[in-house]
Amino acid sequence: MDGQKRKAQLDGVAETTLWTLHHRALAAKDPGSALLDPKAIEVIDAVDYPFERRFGTGNWGYAQGMAVRARCYDREVRRFLRDHPDGTVVSLGEGLETQFWRVDNGRVHWLGVDLPEVAALRKRLLPDAPRHRTLPCSATDTRWMDEVDASRGVLILAQGMLMYLPRDVVHRLIEGCAARFPGAELVFDTPPAWMAARTERGRWKYPAGYRPPPMLWGMTPKEQRKLRAVHPNVAAVRAVREPRGRGFLCGWLLPLANLLPAVRTRRPLWVTRVSFGPTKHHQGVSR
Ligand SMILES: C[S@@+](CC[C@H](N)C(=O)[O-])C[C@H]1O[C@@H](n2cnc3c(N)ncnc32)[C@H](O)[C@@H]1O
Incomplete structure (x- = not known):
């Protein structure tokens, strides 16, 4: 980066990319952090935006939560790259995520997709390169699918994004991915329905005043099961277990909550993996 600050003027759902960057960078700055992400610190230092005034000076719980979520996605990408080292990763609603730099194996091809105003900021901070580029396009606009090289395997990620879309729109998006990318997988996270409500x-509301935009889609076990019926190519829907984080909350309380059926549905983060196969063979929702 050239040392110049880039002004960020985003609002609504687009602004949430600065919110998650703020917390990921806070986690990355923590000396004993569970998330190694020097690029996130480089990026946040290059953005002209009142992060602390807007989101507060640091909520350790949120920062650790974002670190756990990011590590969960990293683990999914590394798993995919073990079988498809030259494959394509599509990151829907990529915002200012720096995941490419955390997981790059030197061969992966990466396509980030985000709304035009966010994609423009990303391109100024993280310019396109031969194996990494950003497409200004809504995830709900199927034109991004034309840009995907599916010949060596495809993994689609939607980190922190699908909850901002209405349920029927999400179902159509999953349906489109299932039809277009048989053999691929989609990994996404959602809050539980009670939290979305x-x-x-x-x-x-944050103590600093920030109110995240409404989350329109929250998860329940029933809804997770219903995803199997979205398209005949949906072969399996699995709940992904998040890696253990640090501290009492992310290191102990949340992993424990995951083990207890009575409170599992109350947990704040649900990560789901949908596998698309050419034929339907129901495997149910499993952990
Ligand atoms: C909470 S941020 C997450 C950003 C990034 N994935 C991360 O984890 O830091 C949500 C992102 O989704 C993007 N987004 C929301 N609706 C979108 C849509 N319809 N198409 C593409 N991106 C969208 C926003 O612009 C924003 O960058």
């Missing part, structure tokens, strides 16, 4: 009522 809180954001819709405007109940989630």
Whole structure:
């Protein structure tokens, strides 16, 4: 990076990319961090935006939560690259994620997709390169699919994005991916339905004043099961177990909550992997 700051003027759902970057960079700056991400620190230092005034000076719980989520996605990408070292990773709603630099094996091809205003900022901070590029396009616009080289395997990620879309739109997106990319997988995360409903009522407010935009799609076990019926190519829907984080909350409480059926549905982060196969063979929702 050239030392110049890039002004960020984003609002609504586009602004959430600065919110998650803020917390990931906080986690990465923590000396004993569970997330190694020097690029996130480089990027946040190059953005002209009042991060602390808007999101606060640091909520350790959120930062660790974002670190756990990012590590969960990294693990999914590394698993994919073991079988498809030259494959294509598509990151829908990529924002200012620096995951490419955390997991790059020197061969992967990476396509980031985000709304035009976010993609423009990303391209100024993280310019396109031969194996890594950003497409200004809504994830709901199927034109991004034309840009994907599916010949060596495809993994589609939607980190922190699908909850901002209505349920029927998400189902159509999954349907489109299933039809277009048989053999691929989609990994996404959602809040539980009760938490999404809180954001819709405007109940989630940071002490610094920031209110995340309404989350329109939350997960329940029933909804997770229903995803199997979205398209005949949906071969399996699996709940992905998050890696252990640091501290009492992410290191102990959340992993413990995952083991207890009575509270598992209350957990704040649900990561789901949908596998697309050419033929349907129901495997149910499994952990
Ligand atoms: C919470 S941020 C997550 C960014 C990044 N994935 C991360 O984890 O840091 C949500 C991102 O989704 C993007 N987004 C929301 N709706 C979108 C859509 N319809 N198409 C593409 N991107 C979208 C936003 O612009 C934003 O960058």
